[in-house]
Amino acid sequence: MARKSATGRIGIADVAVKAGVSHATVSRVMNGNFTVDPDIAARVRAAAVELKYQPNPVGRSLALGKTDTIGIVVPDLANPTFQAILRGLSRAAAQDGYRVLIADSFEVSSEESILAGEARRRCDGLVLCAPRMSDAELEEIAPSLHPLVLINRTTSTKGVPSLVVDYGQGVQDLAEHLAGLGHTRLAFLAGPPRSASNALRLEGLEAFKAAHPEVDVRMLEGGSDFDTGHEAVDAVLDSGATGILAFNDLVAMGLLSGLHERGLDIPGDISITGFDDIPFARYTTPGLTTAAVPITELGQEAWQQLRALIRKESTDTPGSRYQPRLEVRASTGPAKK
Amino acid sequence: MARKSATGRIGIADVAVKAGVSHATVSRVMNGNFTVDPDIAARVRAAAVELKYQPNPVGRSLALGKTDTIGIVVPDLANPTFQAILRGLSRAAAQDGYRVLIADSFEVSSEESILAGEARRRCDGLVLCAPRMSDAELEEIAPSLHPLVLINRTTSTKGVPSLVVDYGQGVQDLAEHLAGLGHTRLAFLAGPPRSASNALRLEGLEAFKAAHPEVDVRMLEGGSDFDTGHEAVDAVLDSGATGILAFNDLVAMGLLSGLHERGLDIPGDISITGFDDIPFARYTTPGLTTAAVPITELGQEAWQQLRALIRKESTDTPGSRYQPRLEVRASTGPAKK
DNA sequence: TTGAAAGCGCTAACAT
């Protein structure tokens, strides 16, 4: 047996012995260094194949100071939006030979900075997805997280690109759509209080209210998942609103289900809008009117930005802004007279 | 500034200098070794805090021979089933201080063993999710992947627990349900050819056919995603079947949508069943009859098994078998006369 | 072209 190293696995030393060279030479061959004599290189390669030798990435990482891994921290892995971002990120990173380490904060904002720090130390860069932490906290830890890319959040820290979706515009478009259908009493079923994208939606609604003083817009507390919508039925009915802007598609779907259980007709009695246009939004009953966000692209773009930072190529890219697209389906209709 | 180490980050040596002790003592303090004098320990801790020192996990991993990270390789990160498994796994592992590295093979079976090997080398253990590779290949690489847990796949290699869903029984239950509604012409819209869970479904259908010679069961080629179902409309109509067993919920939803576009009534004209009971299955039009799989539990259980292997606690756990539960909704109804 | 040796940041056995 050729198992010599302490870990019990085949190490570079085993190959060196088998090929009758120093481990430095094995390293050169494994890394495609052409200063090695072809014959010796062949011998080394043969030995490596025979022993099924694969370099230990941890040793490599320590020597090279890089891990070829990036981290992503998300508030909730159950959320299709974050799943899509993760997918886009993973796919793009894989094409450049990078792997992705995930960290789910389960919406516990106090855990985020710890998770982010831990993930970052194991990785070459980090994507922070819709962090719930305060601006102050974000600003404090951002420098120690560099290279860092932010999604749906901005910071004044230099060199941290932000990819943000213009939720404010999206929600305005949806509200305009409802107003255009004759709705004069709207209600916004809000998202997690610490969510920056929720704050952007609120800003958008303020702009809408300013432009449409004739429309009454109520604010309802909420969350980001299906249950939130389902549990909001009473609050929605009490509000007397005929057009409901749900925080996102999941909340809208929960609400839809809850209202159906009460025997209400959508959109006959009440119109509902979502946000995100997750793949399932078109298969609800009725299909969900929503604002479509090119979310997988966002994950890909996050990698592009992060890669540039890792390669120290850019310091000047502030990030990108994405415009949602109004997607009208059957969950919205004319207001009841 | 206290930045001495080559990487530019604060290292154990910086803390040692600041506290006026050796780096070994710093290591002891950081690892909670009580043989250190309380006063000195306090001094070290103060220095660590002041310098914002955090041990480098790569150095630690190399010294300890463990990474506190596990890997998971999935055939398709866009598939809600694998997302749910990932979520359950990540959540359970996080509670024990482990992180998860993901690898998406994008249904390219030839990539799987490479991805698995790479992931495994960076991690302390691996979860291989519904691998598409051949039995021979799986058996060949399984030993080098240990500690390894398999999901929806079995192998004869010893010490590799398998968590499998009894898709055969589930599909039988669904077929029985359709037969009970009077359907005598069924069609199975199959999954990816290399999918072991597809093979299990086929076995289940054989058992069903043996028990119900009066029922005709056609086999249709397919896949695992929404598009597969959508594109199968012609094949489904040509088959003349009135009861369609889709490979999973996604395929069923795609088919549902395609049939609606052709003006067919579900379940009036054709009954459809899915598989998995993903969260969205109840929000389609009509709600999808399906076989519910406790998928998040599966991810959790995968971690329990993997943890036992990592801790070398078990060699005798063969794994677990999960029974799907028939979930009757509105997408199935009496056969047309 | 190759080997010896240093070093990546850390832990742990050993010595004091």
Place this chain on the structure above:
DNA sequence: ATGTTAGCGCTTTCAA
């Protein structure tokens, strides 16, 4: 109780 030293597995200077 603490410091010195030897690894962990690898890459990379520096000599030869």
